[in-house]
Amino acid sequence: MNSAIIQENILQVQQRIETAASDACRNSSEIRLLAVSKTRSAQEIMAAYHSGQTAFGENYVAEAIEKITTLADYPLEWHYIGGIQSNKSRLIAAHFSWVHTIASLKHAQRLHQQRPAELPRLNSCIQVNISHEHSKGGVMEDEVLPLAREIAQLGRLRLRGLMALPAATTDYEKQRKNFSILRKLSDKLQSEGIELDTLSMGMSNDMEAAIAEGATIVRIGTAIFGPRT
Numbered sequence: 001m002n003s004a005i006i007q008e009n010i011l012q013v014q015q016r017i018e019t020a021a022s023d024a025c026r027n028s029s030e031i032r033l034l035a036v037s038k039t040r041s042a043q044e045i046m047a048a049y050h051s052g053q054t055a056f057g058e059n060y061v062a063e064a065i066e067k068i069t070t071l072a073d074y075p076l077e078w079h080y081i082g083g084i085q086s087n088k089s090r091l092i093a094a095h096f097s098w099v100h101t102i103a104s105l106k107h108a109q110r111l112h113q114q115r116p117a118e119l120p121r122l123n124s125c126i127q128v129n130i131s132h133e134h135s136k137g138g139v140m141e142d143e144v145l146p147l148a149r150e151i152a153q154l155g156r157l158r159l160r161g162l163m164a165l166p167a168a169t170t171d172y173e174k175q176r177k178n179f180s181i182l183r184k185l186s187d188k189l190q191s192e193g194i195e196l197d198t199l200s201m202g203m204s205n206d207m208e209a210a211i212a213e214g215a216t217i218v219r220i221g222t223a224i225f226g227p228r229t
């Protein structure tokens with residue numbers, strides 16, 4: 001997509017974040033925009049960067065590493081938001097600053113063991129399957145606290161919070177209800193002594209509901225880069 005349109009879209013998304021934050025009596029500085037750049041070219045990422053966007057989310061490891069390598073001279077922060085496969089964990093641990101989709105202790109342990117010593121700890125979120133859909137990754141709600149306790153012990157990971165990808169719906173109240181499940185889980189973990197500062201939730205079609213429920217990272221693809229083909 002044309003750079004001028006991407007830049008215009010970024011301004012519009014920033015405005016949506018401002019409005020949703022103000023409607024929720026929140027400060028918009030608490031909410032980070034993650035530009036989801038899967039399937040997009042390095043040029044499209046550069047267009048977003050020239051609007052001040054530095055955090056990018058990717059779902060496919062090989063595709064991501066190609067772009068990360070091409071754009072290595074720019075101060076970009078890369079977030080892995082795709083499903084984790086064991087045979088890709090080493091590449092994720094070496095190339096990303098964040099991983100949003102940890103859903104097993106096995107994957108957490110691999111990422112911890114494989115995180116290169118010269119890099120800072122890998123910022124990590126546990127993905128929760130709040131809609132109980134088989135097609136979506138994530139742990140069930142009752143598995144989150146024990147997994148969080150284990151991850152908190154892994155010195156090369158920095159447990160930041162929870163992530164969810166609820167079933168798509170255009171009903172605002174249903175969107176809020178789903179996101180509120182994640183927020184309540186996060187509150188519960190914190191009351192158990194686990195320090196968290198991140199709720200990764202909200203996409204192009206439901207970011208307002210996510211912000212109303214406390215999102216601190218919204219993951220936006222289509223509203224910035226247009227529909228994926």
Ligand SMILES: *Cc1c(COP(=O)(O)O)cnc(C)c1O
Nearest residue numbers: 036081203204219220221222223
């Ligand atoms: C693709 C994707 C997004 C972005 O979705 P849009 O509807 O295009 O904003 C967000 N999160 C995850 C995990 C994704 O895979």
